[in-house]
Amino acid sequence: MSRTLGSKSVFNSNEIIFFDNDAQNVDNMSENVDNCRSVLVDDTEPYEGFEDGEAYMNSYLEIDEETQTYNPDKYNLYAHVAHNIAIQYGEDELICNGITQDIYDKELVPWLINTKDSPNRIAVFDWDRTISIVEGLIIPGNFPFNGVSKKKFATEMALYVLGREIRIQFLKNMFEMLHENGVKVYILTNNSAASINQPVKRSCFLEMIKIIDPQFVEDNLLCSNGQINKSTVFNNELTKISEESEKKRKMGGGGARKKKTNKRRKQKKQSKRRRKN
Numbered sequence: 001m002s003r004t005l006g007s008k009s010v011f012n013s014n015e016i017i018f019f020d021n022d023a024q025n026v027d028n029m030s031e032n033v034d035n036c037r038s039v040l041v042d043d044t045e046p047y048e049g050f051e052d053g054e055a056y057m058n059s060y061l062e063i064d065e066e067t068q069t070y071n072p073d074k075y076n077l078y079a080h081v082a083h084n085i086a087i088q089y090g091e092d093e094l095i096c097n098g099i100t101q102d103i104y105d106k107e108l109v110p111w112l113i114n115t116k117d118s119p120n121r122i123a124v125f126d127w128d129r130t131i132s133i134v135e136g137l138i139i140p141g142n143f144p145f146n147g148v149s150k151k152k153f154a155t156e157m158a159l160y161v162l163g164r165e166i167r168i169q170f171l172k173n174m175f176e177m178l179h180e181n182g183v184k185v186y187i188l189t190n191n192s193a194a195s196i197n198q199p200v201k202r203s204c205f206l207e208m209i210k211i212i213d214p215q216f217v218e219d220n221l222l223c224s225n226g227q228i229n230k231s232t233v234f235n236n237e238l239t240k241i242s243e244e245s246e247k248k249r250k251m252g253g254g255g256a257r258k259k260k261t262n263k264r265r266k267q268k269k270q271s272k273r274r275r276k277n
Contacts, residue, residue: 020126032231053093127189154207175213194223
């Protein structure tokens with residue numbers, strides 16, 4: 001599903017593209033954010049090669065028959081944490097393919113080509129089951145956690161929630177391509193770990209994002225926290241962008257006028273000196 005609306009403000013038609021696995025969010029952004037093409041990400045198929053979320057989780061928690069401990073070559077700390085939470089609350093691990101090469105080829109690349117002359121392009125991504133392949137994030141409130149640093153935990157978390165190294169590389173390539181083409185990248189999520197009110201969790205979240213997108217701007221991690229429509233959060237961001245653009249334009253114009261006035265004053269002084277001489 002994708003929809004395109006008309007032009008407004010400093011943006012031209014289709015200059016914004018949005019990806020989400022929730023049809024309600026897709027419709028909400030299409031209907032309320034001008035110039036936004038919204039793309040629904042399929043979350044109905046389990047991640048490649050795994051029957052379900054439990055099978056994916058257990059692939060990191062294989063027991064070595066000889067030592068009766070976790071196989072160190074496969075063990076993942078984040079999988080262990082997720083496993084304990086699943087047992088505690090009796091919840092199934094939801095898993096899907098998230099954004100794929102097929103979506104990249106059929107949606108993102110054509111959008112880049114069709115908007116190549118636009119100077120203000122923005123790509124906005126949901127996180128859970130869009131960038132990631134699982135639902136939610138489990139991030140401790142303090143570090144070190146079980147003797148593990150925040151950076152190490154973010155690395156383990158990235159491997160698990162993003163679908164191993166092969167998919168991490170795909171995401172790295174995607175974000176690098178967007179930056180090379182001058183596209184601003186945003187992550188707009190309901191995930192509370194992105195909230196500015198949870199600085200430790202947000203910091204760890206950003207640490208993970210920087211693994212797949214080293215150029216990511218920290219202020220571009222936007223949190224709707226499930227309480228505000230994503231379109232409201234993003235329209236507020238667009239308003240801020242427009243206000244900053246207008247401010248720069250006025251400052252630039254003011255600077256040019258000031259420079260011109262100073263030049264005239266200098267010319268008048270030089271003319272007076274000539275007459276005296």
